[in-house]
Amino acid sequence: MWTLQDAKNKFSTVVDAALAGTPQEVTRRGKPAVVVLSATEYHQLLKQAQSRRGSFTDHLLSYPGGDDSVERAHAAPRPVDF
Numbered sequence: 718m719w720t721l722q723d724a725k726n727k728f729s730t731v732v733d734a735a736l737a738g739t740p741q742e743v744t745r746r747g748k749p750a751v752v753v754l755s756a757t758e759y760h761q762l763l764k765q766a767q768s769r770r771g772s773f774t775d776h777l778l779s780y781p782g783g784d785d786s787v788e789r790a791h792a793a794p795r796p797v798d799f
Contacts, residue, residue, distance in 0.1 A: 718742045721750065 724731050724743045731741045731753050740754040 718744060721745045724753075 719727075719731060719741060721743055724741070731743075735741050735753045735758075736755050738755070738758075740752050740758070742749060743751045743753065
């Protein structure tokens with residue numbers, strides 16, 4: 718794990734380690750901030766995440782709202798004077 722200042726000072730070392738297959742964690746003010754990883758590994762993670770995610774349409778169609786399981790509020794409009 719690198720501090721932000723050390724990672725800035727030795728950025729090529731951080732990048733080399735990430736390219737060698739070891740993601741590099743960087744902290745800011747003692748708290749985890751970012752992870753540097755190779756572009757290949759990033760694209761693999763992105764592809765895996767996208768393959769597990771269904772489409773937005775599928776998400777909407779999977780809503781079980783057709784059986785009146787959700788009671789809706791019946792609010793009357795408020796009077797408005799002009």
